[in-house]
Structures are given as structure tokens and as C-alpha cells.
Amino acid sequence: MYDLNPFKQEVKQAQEWLAKEYSQIHTGRAAPALLDGVMVEAYGSLQPLKNVASTTIEDPKTLRVVPWDKGQIKDIERALHTSDLGFSIAVDDSGIRVIIPALTSETRQKLAKIAKERLEDARITIRKARENFLNAVKDQKLPEDVTRNAKDDAQAITDTGNNDLESLFKKKEAEILS
Numbered sequence: 001m002y003d004l005n006p007f008k009q010e011v012k013q014a015q016e017w018l019a020k021e022y023s024q025i026h027t028g029r030a031a032p033a034l035l036d037g038v039m040v041e042a043y044g045s046l047q048p049l050k051n052v053a054s055t056t057i058e059d060p061k062t063l064r065v066v067p068w069d070k071g072q073i074k075d076i077e078r079a080l081h082t083s084d085l086g087f088s089i090a091v092d093d094s095g096i097r098v099i100i101p102a103l104t105s106e107t108r109q110k111l112a113k114i115a116k117e118r119l120e121d122a123r124i125t126i127r128k129a130r131e132n133f134l135n136a137v138k139d140q141k142l143p144e145d146v147t148r149n150a151k152d153d154a155q156a157i158t159d160t161g162n163n164d165l166e167s168l169f170k171k172k173e174a175e176i177l178s
Contacts, residue, residue: 010129
């Protein structure tokens with residue numbers, strides 16, 4: 001009578017979005033995912049950094065970016081500077097070294113606040129998806145007991161989704177504040 005799969009898919013997408021957002025919040029440790037949002041002007045168009053260079057962990061505070069084409073070093077350096085990630089950048093003959101600064105307690109608090117805001121954005125997405133699902137069920141003019149079951153099912157999925165989001169947040173918060 002009603003299909004929960006699209007709603008479940010939207011909840012899953014909200015969880016995936018939050019996980020991706022959290023992967024881009026740096027915690028003072030080097031991770032190639034920190035540079036996922038960097039776009040490089042290459043060959044006449046904007047390309048994600050991972051399409052024009054390899055990124056590896058050199059040590060716990062340093063990433064090494066090695067372009068496929070050595071002529072792209074200046075473009076990659078420019079993209080890293082304009083991305084405003086707050087990293088130090090050093091260019092050498094084989095590529096670019098991205099140095100991740102140590103976090104201060106004030107910076108950690110700001111990052112935890114940003115993580116909380118992202119959590120709330122994901123929760124809002126789930127609430128909107130639930131509301132859209134319930135409106136679609138209501139528009140079908142189903143029997144009252146079926147409508148109530150749909151509402152209960154949607155609430156159970158929402159609760160599970162929110163609990164999963166909360167556990168992602170707790171994990172990221174602990175990582176940021178440690």
C-alpha cells in the first residue's frame with residue numbers, strides 16, 4: 001500500500017552525506033580525504049585534486065601531493081592556497097607537501113561546533129524526508145489503520161536514522177576533542 005524504500009534511501013543518503021562531511025573536518029591528523037573538496041584548474045576546466053594527483057600520508061601531520069603531470073604543480077599549489085583549509089604548503093621538486101597544523105583547544109571547540117551543525121543539517125534532511133513520505137501517504141487516502149502503520153514505520157526509521165547520525169557525531173566529536 002505504501003513504499004518505505006524511497007524514504008529509507010533518503011535516510012541512508014543523509015547518513016552518507018554526514019560521513020562525507022565529517023571526513024573533511026580535519027582533526028590535526030593527516031588524511032587524504034581532507035583534500036577531497038579541492039578543485040584544481042587543469043587542462044581548461046576545474047578538476048577534483050584526486051583526478052590530477054595522488055595524495056598520500058607522509059607522516060601523521062603531513063600529506064604528500066604528487067601530480068601526474070609535473071606541469072600542474074603551480075595550479076595545484078594555487079588551488080590548495082585558495083581552498084582556505086588552513087594548511088601550510090611547501091613545494092619541492094617531486095610535488096607538494098601539505099602540513100597540517102596542530103589544533104588548539106579553541107580550534108577544537110570550533111570544529112566540534114561545526115560537526116554539531118552538520119549533524120543538525122542531516123537531522124533536518126531526515127525530518128523533511130519523513131514529512132514528504134507522510135504527505136504522500138496522506139494523499140493516497142488509505143484506511144486509517146494503514147496510515148497509522150505508515151506513520152509508525154516512518155517514525156521507527158527516523159529514530160534509527162537519527163541514532164546512527166548521533167553515533168557518527170559522537171565518534172567525530174571524540175576524535176576532534178582528543
